[in-house]
Amino acid sequence: MFNLRYQYQLFCLAVSFFSRLPIPASTPYSDERMNRAGRYFALVGLVLGALCAMVYSLSAAWLPPQFAVFVTMVFSLLLTGAFHEDGLTDMADGIGGGMTTEKRLVIMKDSRIGTYGAATLIMALLGKFIMLSYLAEHTELALVLIIAYTLSRTVAATLIFDMRYVSDTSSSKSKPLANAQTVPELLFLVATSVLVCLVLAPELTLLLIVAAVVFRTGFKAWLNARLGGFTGDCLGAAQQLMELLIYLILIASVHNQWG
Numbered sequence: 001m002f003n004l005r006y007q008y009q010l011f012c013l014a015v016s017f018f019s020r021l022p023i024p025a026s027t028p029y030s031d032e033r034m035n036r037a038g039r040y041f042a043l044v045g046l047v048l049g050a051l052c053a054m055v056y057s058l059s060a061a062w063l064p065p066q067f068a069v070f071v072t073m074v075f076s077l078l079l080t081g082a083f084h085e086d087g088l089t090d091m092a093d094g095i096g097g098g099m100t101t102e103k104r105l106v107i108m109k110d111s112r113i114g115t116y117g118a119a120t121l122i123m124a125l126l127g128k129f130i131m132l133s134y135l136a137e138h139t140e141l142a143l144v145l146i147i148a149y150t151l152s153r154t155v156a157a158t159l160i161f162d163m164r165y166v167s168d169t170s171s172s173k174s175k176p177l178a179n180a181q182t183v184p185e186l187l188f189l190v191a192t193s194v195l196v197c198l199v200l201a202p203e204l205t206l207l208l209i210v211a212a213v214v215f216r217t218g219f220k221a222w223l224n225a226r227l228g229g230f231t232g233d234c235l236g237a238a239q240q241l242m243e244l245l246i247y248l249i250l251i252a253s254v255h256n257q258w259g
Contacts, residue, residue: 009033014040018153019048020081039185041157042150042192049149052076053142065136069129072145084156085121087236089113092120094233095226104226105166108233124240131247138254144247147196147208152243154193155212156235161186163220164229204253211249215242 012023014037055075059068077085090108096116098104107114113121135141161181181189193212197205219238223230252258 010037011040011043013037014044015047018044018083019079021079036185038157038160038181039188042154042189045150045153046146046192046196048076048079049146051079052149053145056136056145057142060136060141065141066129066133069132069136069141073125073129073132084236084239085124087233088124088240089117089121090233091231091237093117096120101166101226101228105231108231109167124244127244128247131244131251134251135247135254139250143199144250147200148243148246150196151193151208151212151246152239154189155216155242156239157181157189158186158216159220159223159230159235159238163223165231166227166229167231203258204250207249207253207258208246211245212242215245 009027010033012027013029013034015021016023016027017034017037018041052072052075056068056072059071063071090110093110093114093116094104094106094108097114098107132141132144135144158181194205194209197208200208216238219241223234227234
């Protein structure tokens, strides 16, 4: 089905999955529809990035850059319900604290936060604040946010295409993601983020795309070695780590005047 109404409903489901933004109450839901909605995960990232960019721009008009960054980070956490940060924290606890695949999966389902998760979350948020503060003083941060939010969600969502879902599908919120993507859905995801990245200098666009491919390849191999596949938490972790990598690459490009 490719009619406009159906596609709009799929987009609404993707928005509801990744954010706290309201969608029409009449939007029909099914596991199959939620799985098909994965094609719009990058587009949702673009929307969320645009909203955060707007909040930063408004804040920066009244506050110093670092304070505007802080306000934007708080808004982002509220906007997504710390969805991806929660995934990063749970994955760090599971893989850091479990000695076997089964134990790691059990720990990842535990809602309590352990040492590995707490340390990872603190470093991720602190690192994000430091990097965004630097970028705010040397780049157009609103544009950076849109690119990072879009590309990082693309990388995370593409892991569904060729990895095995290893969580308990009977109790997981990410159950609909257990079914693999189709090739057209994968291409739509990738095309969305590539088009967004094209606003950068060509060499930076190429650098980010190469970095995304390398990160995805390495992260996929790492997850397969430790879990035998992916879980919803792993997708959240992939998004957060890729977002941080994007900021780091852009900082390096500014520092070394690459573009």
